[in-house]
Amino acid sequence: MKLKSKEDFFKLKExxxxxRAQDKDIKxxxxxxxxxxxxxxxIIEKAIEKGLAERNIKNAKIVRVGCVGYCYAEPTIEIVYxxxxxxxxxxxxxxxxxxxxxxxxxxxxxxSQYVIxxxxx
Amino acid sequence: xxxxxxxxxxxCGRVNPESIEDYINARGYEALVTCLFxxxxxxxxxxxxxxxxxxRGGGGFPTGIKWKAAAAEVSDEKFIICNADxxxxxAFMDRAVLEGDTHSVLEAMTIAGYSxxxxxxxxxxxxxxxxxxxxxxxxxxxxxxxxxxxxNILGTEFSFDxxxxxxxxxxxxxxxxxxxxxxxxKRGEPVVKPPYPAQKGLWGKPTIxxxxxxxxxxxxxxxxxxxxxxxIGTQKSPGTKVFALAGKINNVGLIEIPMGMTLRNVIDNxxxxxxxxxxxxxxxxxxxxxxxxxxxxxxxxIDYDNLLxxxxxxxxxxxxxxxxxxxxxxxAKFFLEFTIDESCGKCAPCRVGNxxxxxxxxxxxxxxxxxxxxxxxxxxxxxxxxASLCGLGQTSxxxxxxxxxxxxxxxxxxxxxxxxxxxxxxxxxxxxIVPDKCNGCTRCARSCPVQCISGKVKEVHTIDxxxxxxxxxxxxxxxFNAIIVS
Numbered sequence: 078m079k080l081k082s083k084e085d086f087f088k089l090k091e092x093x094x095x096x097r098a099q100d101k102d103i104k105x106x107x108x109x110x111x112x113x114x115x116x117x118x119x120i121i122e123k124a125i126e127k128g129l130a131e132r133n134i135k136n137a138k139i140v141r142v143g144c145v146g147y148c149y150a151e152p153t154i155e156i157v158y159x160x161x162x163x164x165x166x167x168x169x170x171x172x173x174x175x176x177x178x179x180x181x182x183x184x185x186x187x188x189s190q191y192v193i194x195x196x197x198x
Numbered sequence: 199x200x201x202x203x204x205x206x207x208x209x210c211g212r213v214n215p216e217s218i219e220d221y222i223n224a225r226g227y228e229a230l231v232t233c234l235f236x237x238x239x240x241x242x243x244x245x246x247x248x249x250x251x252x253x254r255g256g257g258g259f260p261t262g263i264k265w266k267a268a269a270a271e272v273s274d275e276k277f278i279i280c281n282a283d284x285x286x287x288x289a290f291m292d293r294a295v296l297e298g299d300t301h302s303v304l305e306a307m308t309i310a311g312y313s314x315x316x317x318x319x320x321x322x323x324x325x326x327x328x329x330x331x332x333x334x335x336x337x338x339x340x341x342x343x344x345x346x347x348x349x350n351i352l353g354t355e356f357s358f359d360x361x362x363x364x365x366x367x368x369x370x371x372x373x374x375x376x377x378x379x380x381x382x383x384k385r386g387e388p389v390v391k392p393p394y395p396a397q398k399g400l401w402g403k404p405t406i407x408x409x410x411x412x413x414x415x416x417x418x419x420x421x422x423x424x425x426x427x428x429x430i431g432t433q434k435s436p437g438t439k440v441f442a443l444a445g446k447i448n449n450v451g452l453i454e455i456p457m458g459m460t461l462r463n464v465i466d467n468x469x470x471x472x473x474x475x476x477x478x479x480x481x482x483x484x485x486x487x488x489x490x491x492x493x494x495x496x497x498x499x500i501d502y503d504n505l506l507x508x509x510x511x512x513x514x515x516x517x518x519x520x521x522x523x524x525x526x527x528x529x530a531k532f533f534l535e536f537t538i539d540e541s542c543g544k545c546a547p548c549r550v551g552n553x554x555x556x557x558x559x560x561x562x563x564x565x566x567x568x569x570x571x572x573x574x575x576x577x578x579x580x581x582x583x584x585a586s587l588c589g590l591g592q593t594s595x596x597x598x599x600x601x602x603x604x605x606x607x608x609x610x611x612x613x614x615x616x617x618x619x620x621x622x623x624x625x626x627x628x629x630x631i632v633p634d635k636c637n638g639c640t641r642c643a644r645s646c647p648v649q650c651i652s653g654k655v656k657e658v659h660t661i662d663x664x665x666x667x668x669x670x671x672x673x674x675x676x677x678f679n680a681i682i683v684s
Contacts, residue, residue, distance in 0.1 A: 080345040081353035083235045090222055097223045108211060110297045111329045112290070140220075143298015145211030146452030149470075155211065196468055197202035197454070 110144030116151035124171035210298030255409030276316035286485030369540035388588035431457030435501035484513030487593035489600025525622035548591030635680035
């Protein structure tokens, strides 16, 4: 789709923002920078996918994002809730996947041994 | 709790860099549209100039003034170059931005092109960043599909295209004239400035070379205005700076802090303190061109001018934390070795001078130096700084000069007492067995790679100091703490 004017752009923008606002899925943002991948992001992604299927969860979506900067706690997952709020988890291993899903997706808890402090707004 | 402020990293970790929808949802390409339809090129340059944005590559040259100079030139062709030849040891700010928020760099380059009248952009990126390269290629492709790049952007008269050039990992190619030479297919060697690239750059045409992080700041400034940008940071250095925090610190990571934050806050609050509860010694900023910041300057607000005044520099954003176990002479030596490897060899002060300087430092760490060596080191440093052709040589003695300034006592100890307090410089170490503690288990003698430890079973052992190679194996293996290092 080629945008040909200012109006085209703002129309697309409006549609995109609207579509996103209607999206009520829980987002799992996995750090997929070179660093995250090296620390095991791809393995974590697979484990989470498997876990979501096992728990039959349909309202959660994995998003591959760039580096968040928490090198000391890679691989990291940020869980963003549609009703607001989010929690950042660090040092996740594939065997923690079900644990993470139970605590932070089913129970929507803001606390667990995986939570690392957020140090920016 | 002191927090980071994220401008350059605003989308990193929040958007999928491979999704243009994600980017548009995060106000992506709105700045470009605003510029193209509502602002004249000169207006855009004025906003950037008045925002006070300074080059984030390290030098801190005002970005707007660079753009203005290129815009003022009359030429059939102009170029926008994004310098992604990130080479400081341990630094990865640019990689994070390019991998995490790819479109924002493309958008900012296009805005720069519109402002100065360029229709061609080049991203000079290290070949060692394959993932960033892959994402940039994808982003360029999709931007063209949407009409954010290419011919007649968004139906306007303005056309802009971006291509990639790969660097082969030469540190000196981060210097803008060497970078341009490298793109032209020549050896990556710097040339004398002026003329500046803004007047005569790539293929002799006006060229803007900006760092990745500088570009990452452009769109937020356009969207939120110069006053918003000026409200963050300090008077002379508005905005934020991204640092790759590394070394002996608990929370190693990528941070973005408002200018003017103190180093104490960075280390204690954002960095989570020194690892293993050890004593803080110094922080190196500016990589091999910078200097160290010590305890006495922990409360100095971090900005371009303050760092220069205390003998360091902002640099591109490497921040290496050192604790009591780091020897400052050895540390200066490490960076000098790096510079020697990376010197292009074009000018003698840098090529020969740094090598001679390293030999002097080796004398210090080997215990062969006498007191006359300090003035020799100082004189050589001054010569290299004054006579070198480019920034690499002009700044290469900085780690030596700054450690000399703040840690003269450590140099003196190495020279006069032949001691290294951090127990790093091997030649100055002495391994000894404490007779009272040694029970003659023979473990040390069996593990010594040069068989210089002698003694019978159940009798006190001794180390032959002349034969000892100071490898430390006996020290690590002794279960009775009977071996001491001094």
